[in-house]
Amino acid sequence: MRTQLEAVVGDQLLLGNPMFVTGGAEAALTARSLLTGATGTVLTSSFGGIGPTLDGGALATAGPSSLDWNIHRITPDGSGGLTTAAVAEVPAAATGVQGLAVAGGELFLYGATPGASLRYSSFQLDAAGRPDGPQTRRSPGLSPSTCLTGDAACPQLEALGDGRVSHLWTGETGQESVVTVGLDTTTVLGAPTDGDSSGRIGGGAGRYVLYNGGSGKQRVVDFPRAATAGETALTRDRAAAAVWGQTLWVPGGTQGQVTGRNLKTGTTTTVATGAPCTPTDIQAVNTWLYWSCGSSAGVYDRATQRRITVPADHGPARLADGFLLR
Numbered sequence: 001m002r003t004q005l006e007a008v009v010g011d012q013l014l015l016g017n018p019m020f021v022t023g024g025a026e027a028a029l030t031a032r033s034l035l036t037g038a039t040g041t042v043l044t045s046s047f048g049g050i051g052p053t054l055d056g057g058a059l060a061t062a063g064p065s066s067l068d069w070n071i072h073r074i075t076p077d078g079s080g081g082l083t084t085a086a087v088a089e090v091p092a093a094a095t096g097v098q099g100l101a102v103a104g105g106e107l108f109l110y111g112a113t114p115g116a117s118l119r120y121s122s123f124q125l126d127a128a129g130r131p132d133g134p135q136t137r138r139s140p141g142l143s144p145s146t147c148l149t150g151d152a153a154c155p156q157l158e159a160l161g162d163g164r165v166s167h168l169w170t171g172e173t174g175q176e177s178v179v180t181v182g183l184d185t186t187t188v189l190g191a192p193t194d195g196d197s198s199g200r201i202g203g204g205a206g207r208y209v210l211y212n213g214g215s216g217k218q219r220v221v222d223f224p225r226a227a228t229a230g231e232t233a234l235t236r237d238r239a240a241a242a243v244w245g246q247t248l249w250v251p252g253g254t255q256g257q258v259t260g261r262n263l264k265t266g267t268t269t270t271v272a273t274g275a276p277c278t279p280t281d282i283q284a285v286n287t288w289l290y291w292s293c294g295s296s297a298g299v300y301d302r303a304t305q306r307r308i309t310v311p312a313d314h315g316p317a318r319l320a321d322g323f324l325l326r
Helices: none
Strands: 004-009 012-016 029-033 039-043 050-052 058-062 069-076 082-090 096-103 106-112 119-125 131-137 157-159 165-170 176-181 189-192 200-205 208-212 217-222 231-237 242-244 247-251 257-262 268-272 281-285 288-292 297-301 306-309
Touching: 004 050, 004 058, 004 069, 012 058, 039 058, 039 069, 039 082, 096 157, 106 157, 106 165, 157 200, 165 200, 176 208, 200 242, 200 281, 208 242, 242 281, 247 281
Parallel strands: none
Antiparallel strands: 004 012, 012 029, 029 039, 050 058, 058 069, 069 082, 096 106, 106 119, 119 131, 157 165, 165 176, 176 189, 200 208, 208 217, 217 231, 242 247, 247 257, 257 268, 281 288, 288 297, 297 306
16 A cells, blocks of 8 residues: 655654555554654544644544544654544545445445545345444445446446345456455455456355356356355356355256256256246245246246246346345
């Protein structure tokens, strides 16, 4: 992280105002001792807004979110170190929304407040689907994705239902990685797609994310909770597919069939959805399977073996637990 000199307080150089923040890093105000060279953090989550005061101290803005953003006074502590104190509250600034995702009764918001790095935050939803309670930080500062020209869906988000959310990150060369955050405010897990690009997230649940690459290949990326990075659990030719739990659902060998493959054991289960075609779109949520082949669409409930015909002429659909959204 590149920094610049902001002020001198006592025997300490204050360094901050990052020109960029790498993924997973936090923009902070740091200090370096003029006597020993030792460094330390003065204020975490500090994005500039600093200046010296006439009494030899400094004022700086910092806080965990725009809802708790304050002006801090920094002064020598008499023993070569520094002391800080919040002296004024800064009114909350709205987060610029660049993406939304919802799963498991939680709404994820992707964006940045003015002057801050990108990050995820979330709201719990009440029974009526309205945000309930405070906005909670769910990731560290993130590097912005380099969206490809004309890609209106960038960045793509997929909430995984277990407190995590995933998105595609595109580097300057156009190569993509699948990124997952959300279990804490410091961890970023990534998995490269081996040079693939122009892809889409086809769905995800829990530890698995389905990636449809522009190369024509499809990947199931696995993000175990104890891992330090994601890894590709399965690579196949791109086709209609959905992942739920540990099961990958794909078209079966006979018209109207959908086959589920357990990603851990390799065992398969086949169900007859009643579709009069080979599905070109499959989605899975809990016991529900949605299928579509353009002119026909339906939902199959594996718990009751019930087949429900749904309209197929109103554009893309999104399956939820007991609901279908168009």
